[in-house]
Amino acid sequence: MENLKDGTASKMFFFSAIFWFCVGTFMGFINGTKLAAPGFLADNPYLSFGHLRPVHVHIVIFGWISMAFAGAMCYITPALCNTRLWSEKLGVINVYLWNAGMVVLITCLALGMTSGREYSDMPWLVDLYAALLMVIPLGINVWMTIVHRKSKGLYVTVWFFATAIMMLAITFLIGQSPELFHLTGLNEAYLTWWHAHNILGLFITPVSAAIAYYTVPKATGNTLYSHRIGHLHFWSIAAFYSTPGAHHLMGAPIPEWSKSFASVSGVLVLVPAIAFCANLLLTMQGKWSMFVTNLPIKWTITGVLMAVPLNFQGGFQQTRAINWYIHGTHWIVAHAHLALLGFSTFVEVGAIYYALPKLLGRKLYSEGLGNIHFWLTLIGFIIYWTSMTTAGLIQGAGKIYEVAYIETVSATHPYMVARALGGFMVFLGQCLFLYNMYMTATAGEKTEEFNIANT
Amino acid sequence: MAREFRNFKRYRLGTVMVGVVFACSISLTIIAPTTQMQAVNEHPSEEALRKVTNYGTENGWRLDDPFLTGEAGAKEVREGFEIHGHKFSGGDPRVAKGKTIFIREGCWWCHTVMPEVTQDWQYFGAPPSTADFVFESPTVIGSDRKAPDLLHVGSRYEDMEDVLYMHFWKPQNVMEASIMPHFNYLWGDKDADGNPVDLSGDAPDPAPDSDVVALTAYILSLK
Numbered sequence: 133m134e135n136l137k138d139g140t141a142s143k144m145f146f147f148s149a150i151f152w153f154c155v156g157t158f159m160g161f162i163n164g165t166k167l168a169a170p171g172f173l174a175d176n177p178y179l180s181f182g183h184l185r186p187v188h189v190h191i192v193i194f195g196w197i198s199m200a201f202a203g204a205m206c207y208i209t210p211a212l213c214n215t216r217l218w219s220e221k222l223g224v225i226n227v228y229l230w231n232a233g234m235v236v237l238i239t240c241l242a243l244g245m246t247s248g249r250e251y252s253d254m255p256w257l258v259d260l261y262a263a264l265l266m267v268i269p270l271g272i273n274v275w276m277t278i279v280h281r282k283s284k285g286l287y288v289t290v291w292f293f294a295t296a297i298m299m300l301a302i303t304f305l306i307g308q309s310p311e312l313f314h315l316t317g318l319n320e321a322y323l324t325w326w327h328a329h330n331i332l333g334l335f336i337t338p339v340s341a342a343i344a345y346y347t348v349p350k351a352t353g354n355t356l357y358s359h360r361i362g363h364l365h366f367w368s369i370a371a372f373y374s375t376p377g378a379h380h381l382m383g384a385p386i387p388e389w390s391k392s393f394a395s396v397s398g399v400l401v402l403v404p405a406i407a408f409c410a411n412l413l414l415t416m417q418g419k420w421s422m423f424v425t426n427l428p429i430k431w432t433i434t435g436v437l438m439a440v441p442l443n444f445q446g447g448f449q450q451t452r453a454i455n456w457y458i459h460g461t462h463w464i465v466a467h468a469h470l471a472l473l474g475f476s477t478f479v480e481v482g483a484i485y486y487a488l489p490k491l492l493g494r495k496l497y498s499e500g501l502g503n504i505h506f507w508l509t510l511i512g513f514i515i516y517w518t519s520m521t522t523a524g525l526i527q528g529a530g531k532i533y534e535v536a537y538i539e540t541v542s543a544t545h546p547y548m549v550a551r552a553l554g555g556f557m558v559f560l561g562q563c564l565f566l567y568n569m570y571m572t573a574t575a576g577e578k579t580e581e582f583n584i585a586n587t
Numbered sequence: 588m589a590r591e592f593r594n595f596k597r598y599r600l601g602t603v604m605v606g607v608v609f610a611c612s613i614s615l616t617i618i619a620p621t622t623q624m625q626a627v628n629e630h631p632s633e634e635a636l637r638k639v640t641n642y643g644t645e646n647g648w649r650l651d652d653p654f655l656t657g658e659a660g661a662k663e664v665r666e667g668f669e670i671h672g673h674k675f676s677g678g679d680p681r682v683a684k685g686k687t688i689f690i691r692e693g694c695w696w697c698h699t700v701m702p703e704v705t706q707d708w709q710y711f712g713a714p715p716s717t718a719d720f721v722f723e724s725p726t727v728i729g730s731d732r733k734a735p736d737l738l739h740v741g742s743r744y745e746d747m748e749d750v751l752y753m754h755f756w757k758p759q760n761v762m763e764a765s766i767m768p769h770f771n772y773l774w775g776d777k778d779a780d781g782n783p784v785d786l787s788g789d790a791p792d793p794a795p796d797s798d799v800v801a802l803t804a805y806i807l808s809l810k
Contacts, residue, residue: 383704460732
């Protein structure tokens with residue numbers, strides 16, 4: 133443990149993340165199959181849909197997305213601060229603690245040990261473990277690296293990393309307050325959804341954006357189009373990304389003014405969103421051919437392009453005029469996957485294709501497999517998203533016109549089959565991803581050994 | 588240390604501003620609505636009192652019932668309990684256990700327990716009021732509706748335990764196009780007559796202490 137090479141923690145975080153991505157998408161495929169064929173794996177209580185749905189959600193959020201974030205933070209922060217990671221040892225310990233936490237979390241949820249609150253399903257003991265032993269050590273490492281930096285200024289990416297970990301820790305602990313302090317009634321529901329909204333809005337979205345702010349200029353060699361637009365993005369996230377939390381409860385009897393307030397500030401989320409997309413797409417000027425030829429750029433820019441429909445959906449679907457139609461339908465599930473599997477995942481995979489070969493000191497084993505991975509994931513996702521959005525509109529119509537509920541179930545069934553198919557393609561793509569990266573580590577053509585100067 | 592301090596100082600204003608902006612932003616959306624809803628907590632509706640008398644203090648994960656068997660909640664209801672100074676007694680312990688099983692089995696991932704304020708009146712019945720949730724934890728209102736809303740299901744299926752048993756045993760027997768998985772494992776090992784439960788046969792009468800009896804009691808208590 134004493135003589136750890138630079139980049140060890142980052143490398144381990146990335147490989148763990150890819151592994152959990154395979155497991156998480158497999159769980160998604162299983163759940164999709166269950167909705168198409170309800171008897172599938174239903175005999176065992178621990179494999180029942182109600183147990184495996186949160187398992188899928190938590191593996192992709194905490195295992196894949198968050199660990200890929202952690203890997204990117206351990207790689208990008210030192211690179212931008214022109215120094216080494218504050219403690220490689222702490223980083224490696226953090227990887228082990230994180231993976232151990234994943235095993236505990238999956239076991240709990242599969243056994244049905246749940247708090248019964250969406251996105252904060254874990255028992256509060258596991259929540260405290262996640263906050264204190266998974267998130268805070270990562271935060272300390274990132275913050276201390278920034279404090280010990282050798283560069284003068286801080287780049288946009290670093291502002292987001294440093295702030296997002298703090299916001300995550302605060303959001304996460306406030307989100308657990310109903311459990312820790314036994315809050316009851318609609319306050320419990322409200323804080324649960326406030327947490328669910330902000331875990332995405334204050335952690336996943338800004339960190340994904342921060343990673344894209346690094347990958348695109350780095351891979352293209354262009355400077356960021358506008359530092360000032362970066363400021364606009366950053367400050368608008370800090371100021372009003374947390375305010376629309378109540379829009380998840382538009383159908384619930386919470387105070388009416390809070391719904392109106394949430395709706396209006398929800399539309400304001402378009403400010404950071406458009407600032408971000410415009411800034412990165414304009415950074416591509418003169419380098420658009422790389423969108424076809426360069427794997428990291430292909431993934432990252434596809435992710436950024438998916439953020440455009442994502443944010444227009446997000447901004448408008450929560451207004452009263454639209455929400456009454458699509459609330460609680462498959463449309464929302466499609467939207468959630470557009471955010472996590474479309475935008476966030478594509479940006480992270482781009483960063484991994486950029487950073488992991490450098491960390492390993494080897495060339496990517498196969499560009500061809502990387503391209504197959506891209507198309508399987510993209511086409512699989514589009515099949516998934518289109519079928520779920522359509523199913524959501526059918527459910528919405530069924531809800532508004534008050535048709536017998538079972539008719540909606542029958543009408544949406546073909547789309548559940550398509551969803552499982554799309555999910556399988558995504559899963560298959562990630563298996564290729566893991567294989568490609570494993571082969572890169574073991575059989576890739578050797579290049580320069582990783583050091584902080586060649587990030 | 589000196590360099591580190593200078594490094595921090597250069598961004599002191601930015602760091603302070605992030606703190607101020609974020610603190611203002613989150614307190615606006617946390618303090619105002621929760622204070623308003625806390626005022627409602629002083630005036631629970633009759634429905635809220637009826638519900639919580641049957642539910643106990645907590646139906647999600649708790650230290651004295653880590654595997655969500657529902658026994659801890661049932662014990663509270665049987666013996667009487669207290670929330671924020673209000674005393675409750677005389678509830679149905681099967682309902683407390685049933686609600687915990689409803690949470691453990693993840694029924695709420697498909698069934699909402701809250702007709703929406705904006706529609707649903709005709710089909711699923713009247714939406715609840717804020718005061719109907721006082722003392723309840725967790726509220727399990729659900730978010731992703733892939734199955735009928737259950738808030739008033741007890742009125743639709745009054746005294747129809749047998750239909751619900753058939754439904755839990757194999758939902759497709761009752762509703763052919765249903766995509767609900769079967770829950771025959773909730774019968775446990777022995778049926779009402781003490782015979783081993785045969786999962787390949789028809790639904791036997793469940794033993795009175797089985798999970799399915801508790802879950803059905805909870806479902807029928809939703810009126």
